[in-house]
Amino acid sequence: MNFITVLLIFLALVLALAISYYFYFYKTTFPKDKVFKQLFILRTLTFFLIALFFINPKIKKNLYTIEKPTLILAVDQSKSISYLKESENIKLAYSSLKADKKLSDKFNIQHFAFGDKIRATDTLKFDDNQTIIYDAIDHLNKLNSKNSALIILSDGNQTNGNDYQYFKAKFPIYTLVAGDTALYADLKINQLNLNDFTFTGNHFPVEAFLQYDGKGAVNTTFKVTENGKLLYSQTL
Structure with a gap:
């Protein structure tokens, strides 16, 4: 709350006390017993709450939390790792990263494995058919x-998939x-387009x-042959 709002609340309290005092002590001649004083307090609170309703004070509270950045460890689980005899090296590097206390203190670490598809895990098997x-x-x-x-x-x-580079x-x-x-x-035929069916002896395009x-x-x-016979040739 700003200063003006606090000042208005203070003035509302003073005004509520003044009005209640006027009605209960200044104009009345009733005995000032315990019940009378309780009514005075209730009337004061009533006037004060009505005033607060019109002032409509707003309390803003800012909360600050420290959130560590995320460090994602993604490990290739394809069979090629084992084929290249690199599975132990990958496991050693991954274990070193997991056990690094400085990293765990500084980052919120997430563990993923990928190959045919990506999944959240820290178990290494190297048994996926694709990368x-x-x-x-x-x-990610x-x-x-x-x-x-x-x-x-x-x-x-x-x-498989798009070029990640x-x-x-x-x-x-x-x-x-x-x-x-x-x-x-690496020079390769990336795609070959042709008709799936054709009649014997017919000519058909190949892309x-x-x-x-x-x-x-x-x-x-680039050569196209059939049963050892050269059908097409082009120098690239």
Whole structure:
């Protein structure tokens, strides 16, 4: 409450006392016994509460709480971790982060595992058939606020989903990568479109989408063959 509101409440109390005194002590000749004084107090409270109703004071109370930022630990659970013989290294790194008292004192730590899908857990099995890093980051980005940070423990080999390298998260992302981190040039047929059914001897169109992952220029030849016979060739 501000000063003016406090002043109005004080004046309302003084006015209620003055009016009650006028009616019960100044104008009346009734004996001033115990009941009389009780009525005086009740009348004073009545006038005061009516005045408060019109003043309508508002009490504001500010509460402040200290909320620790969130640290998310997301561990890759795909079979490729075991295949690369990196499961023990991942477990060791994850255990070190969990046992770090400085981290637990400073952050509210959340534990997630991802592979085919993401789930909240701190049990490591490395038995998922796929690694979908993009979906894991997207899920955690929607689940948490800007006052968070994400640590991903993975081999970095995504087998399905969108390219996570271009995902714009609202919090910083840090990675602990296990295994071979070198990038190799990769040229592949990303998509092939053609009719599922056709008559024997008929000609039909084939649409091929080629994808190249690498930094330097490459020279190669795209060929379409049937039973060893070359049907189409193009130098790329």
